Amino acid sequence: DAGVIQSPRHEVTEMGQEVTLRCKPISGHDYLFWYRQTMMRGLELLIYFNNNVPIDDSGMPEDRFSAKMPNASFSTLKIQPSEPRDSAVYFCASSGGLLGTQYFGPGTRLLVL
């Protein structure tokens, strides 16, 4: 298996622009998680899905952030409009089965100027 795939790996954009991050989970996994990692706040859970349905989005910082999972093999995290404080590494992770082992993607490093 190729593991969790994220794109793009790096994104540089200007304040006010829309940013879309993409994730392809491991085939057969029924949970998908979006995290944000910064030096100041560590690893934060933004939202997670079970069977393509959002279960908990309490970690989404504000309305500028939205996430979708239209099918079992694809999810997006969108920031509109982006702000410099959104600069971070965004990880997607997927899991399946009872053990709860989450497999993380390589992350998208976002820089908002």
Added chain:
Amino acid sequence: QQQVKQSPQSLIVQKGGISIINCAYENTAFDYFPWYQQFPGKGPALLIAIRPDVSEKKEGRFTISFNKSAKQFSLHIMDSQPGDSATYFCAASLNNAGNMLTFGGGTRLMVKP
């Protein structure tokens, strides 16, 4: 109630020494305690995990010690090597929260040659 507190934030160990990272939790309903290892530029990856029905689990040089009454668990890295230099995260999950993990704040380990 959902927090997992991790210490220290950073740790420097000489090659061959023992690295010890500690975590504490409040919610007694947590029933799965994994440790994740993250190298620079990579996503976190599962290192070792334990359930509360055992007090210790060992995999190679890595050992989890679990103290249910104290609500604490720790990671011991024996014979630490420079290649172990990474950020380590403890985590915990509830059996009725799907595969959602609550992560500690992370420990940046540096093993000096």
